[in-house]
Amino acid sequence: MTIMPQLGFQNIVKGKLSVGDQFVESKGITILVGLTDQLRGNIAYNMTEQTAMQIASKMMMGMPVASLDDLAQSAISELTNMVTGNAATSFEKEGLRVDISPPSLVVGEQFRAKVSSTKFIIVEMVVDSLLIELNIGLG
Numbered sequence: 001m002t003i004m005p006q007l008g009f010q011n012i013v014k015g016k017l018s019v020g021d022q023f024v025e026s027k028g029i030t031i032l033v034g035l036t037d038q039l040r041g042n043i044a045y046n047m048t049e050q051t052a053m054q055i056a057s058k059m060m061m062g063m064p065v066a067s068l069d070d071l072a073q074s075a076i077s078e079l080t081n082m083v084t085g086n087a088a089t090s091f092e093k094e095g096l097r098v099d100i101s102p103p104s105l106v107v108g109e110q111f112r113a114k115v116s117s118t119k120f121i122i123v124e125m126v127v128d129s130l131l132i133e134l135n136i137g138l139g
Contacts, residue, residue: 003082004127008058015124015131022120023112024135028052029068030113031080034101039091041138042115045080049107051130052076058128068107077103 004012024030028049035041047055049068056072057065059079065072080103088098106113116137123134 003079003086007079007082009127011126011128013126015126017124018122020115020120020122020135022114022116022118024115024120024122024133026106026109026111026113027133028107028109029076030106030111031077032104032106032113033080033084035084035088035098035138036101037097037099039096039098039138041136043080043084043137044113044115044135045083046133046135047131051132054130055079055127055132073105073107077105 001012001014024044024046027046029047029052031045033043033045035043052068053065053072056068056075057063059075060071068076081100084100084103088100091098115135116139118137118139120135120137123136125132125134
């Protein structure tokens, strides 16, 4: 909610909350970020390829994005890095040290990623009508 307006997104709404069981099913683009130190776990940002291209275009000052090329992938990965880094900084202010791993971007719809060994929280974020699913597994 803090980072997205800085990138030019106007309407940021928290969607529904739910609980997942170990694995997240890819919607097309999944970016994995690990959490270490006092707070450990994984976050899997999940979205369609079309959503990823629209977000990348916005991050690149409206430059048309016809495919999810290296530049667009870099933009999406940087978005997840910024959002997760901002959350880590917020936890740090509360006295909880959190380090994050570099984002790993996976393309494809026919896979599942293990986010947690048990249950995890699914938070939908709707950004200018684009759905981003945050799958947060802490342990």
